[in-house]
Amino acid sequence: MVAKISVGSSLYGAIAYNGEKINEAQGRLxxxxxxxxxxxxxxxxxKAMEGFHTFLPPQMKVEKPVVHISLNPHPEDVLTDAELQDIAREYLEKLGFGNQPYLVFKHEDIDRHHLHIVTVRVDENGRSIDTRNNFYRSKQITRELERKYGLHDAERKNRRLDTPLCEVDASAGDVKKQAGNIVKVLNGQYRFQTMGEYRALLSLYNMTVEETHGNVRGREYHGLVYSVTDDMGNKVGNPFKSSLFGKSVGYEAVQRKFARSKQEIKDRKLAGMTKRTVLSVLEGTYDKDKFVATLKEKGIDTVLRYTEEGRIYGATFIDHRTGCVLNGSRMGKELSANALQEHFTLPYAGLPPVPLSVPVEAGEDMRGQGASDDESMAGGVGLLTSEGPAVDAEEEAFIRAMQRKKKKKKRKGLGM
Incomplete structure (x- = not known):
């Protein structure tokens, strides 16, 4: 993710530049x-201008108080609006602007969706917020957010865990070799804590596993048997004892894998990123197919298990970004099978989600702050001028055009 920070004096120009795009359906606030x-x-x-002027003191000594930031995720990073909001808030908090008034816009006028943030670097007492070393601080913050949200890094290297494996194809021959390659790679690349999670992972590649128990000459034994399945999950062909693939995928090794995965997921807090992503997608739709498809685009496969009556009784999420396989209920009651079944059941299923309004914070009374025109809203601090660098050439051109319009209106009023 790449961040670009610019400072200037034209608050109205920055808000209008973004506002006109948004109001022309080229994005959203x-x-x-x-x-x-x-x-x-x-x-x-x-109203946005009024909000800023309610916060800003009448007299300011800061020459260029306006901060305009663009946050640009990698084009391959598929992020929901909820995730983009969280990223913007965390970025501003870490940069020291978390308590400032700000607007976060999502621009959709080009295929690479990105964010624009408008805020000010002056506190309520007129003091300037320290912006020294912002370039280096910003770079550090974006790296932290990339790691937290599983994004591509600024150098555009692929940070996601790719899955180059293909499903087992029984018609292609040498099924034993295909199956052996899959179970070895999955055991090396992924973390899972139960046999159910392991089966969910294997199911993506048309495979399953069963435990075997027995007693030979008075000695109890435990083993694993792997089977190939069709696209419906039905076993096909002969099963394979784990010993055919080596001890690394046998019963004892897999049990150790469960314990090791549990500790790694806990120590590294790996479940948090998956949970945030799944919840943000879930909040955006009541359509189950869309939910599954959107998560897949983001690098998470969803395995849902159903009763004969068609009710969800199990849900597992395979996050290829972190290599974690997580049962839904392990991440919280809101992602349990019952919660998902309720979420995707009529009357909500298939309907768009109910939009949530963001409440205005306390102390933000806008009454009595109306202004007759743009000039009066400037408050005498030069916030309407085009001085100082804008966030990009397009915004600079926008501000210049706005100034030309203003001059024409003045001439017309003078009868020129």
Whole structure:
């Protein structure tokens, strides 16, 4: 993820540049802090200006108080609006702007969706927020967010755990070799804590595993038997004893794998990223097929198990980004089989989610702050001028055009 920070003096220009794009359906307002937001995804430019001026003191000595940030995830990173909101908030908090008024816009005018953030580097007392070393701090913050959310890094290297394996194809021959390759690679690359999670992972490649128990000459033994399945999960062909593939995928090795995976997932907090992603997608739809498809785009496969009546009784998520296989209930009651069944059951299934409004924070009373025109909203601090660098050439051109319009209106009023 690449961040670009610019400072300037044109607050109205920065808000209008983003606001006009949003109001022309080329994006949406994702979230705000200390600024009015009706939750519609659009922005009232004048009310936004009023919100900033409620916060800013009448007199300021900071020459360029406006901060305009663009956050650009890698094109292959598929992020929900909820995840983008979280990323923007965390970025601003770590940068020292978490308590400032700000607007977070998502631009969709090009295929590479990205964020624009408008805020100010002046506190309520008119003091400037320390922005020294922002370039290096920003780079460190984006790296931290990349690791937390499983994103591609700024150098555009692929950080996701790819799955080059193919499903076992019984018609292709040498099934034993195909099956052996799959179980060895999966045991080396993934973390799973139960036999159920292991089976869910194997099912992606048309395989399953069963435990065997017995007693030979008075000695109890435990073993594993691997089988190839068809696309419906039915076993086909002869099963394979784990010993045919080596001790690394046998019963004792897999039991040790369970304990090791549990500790690694706990120590490295690997389940958190998967849970955040799954919940953000779940909040965005009541359509089960869309839920599964969206997660797959984000690098997470979903394995749902059903009763004969068609009710969900099990859910497992395979996160290829972290190499973790996690039962839904392990991540929380909200992702348990019962919770998912309820979420995807009528009257909600197939309907768009109910939009949530972001409440205006306390102390953000906008009454009595109306302004007759853009000039009065400037408050005498030069926030309407085009001085200082804008976030990009397009915004600079926008501000210049706005200034030309203003001059034309003045001439017309003078009868020129």
């Amino acid at each position: 994702l979230t705000t802090n200390r600024i009015y937001n009706d939750g519609s995804g659009t922005v009232d430019i004048n």
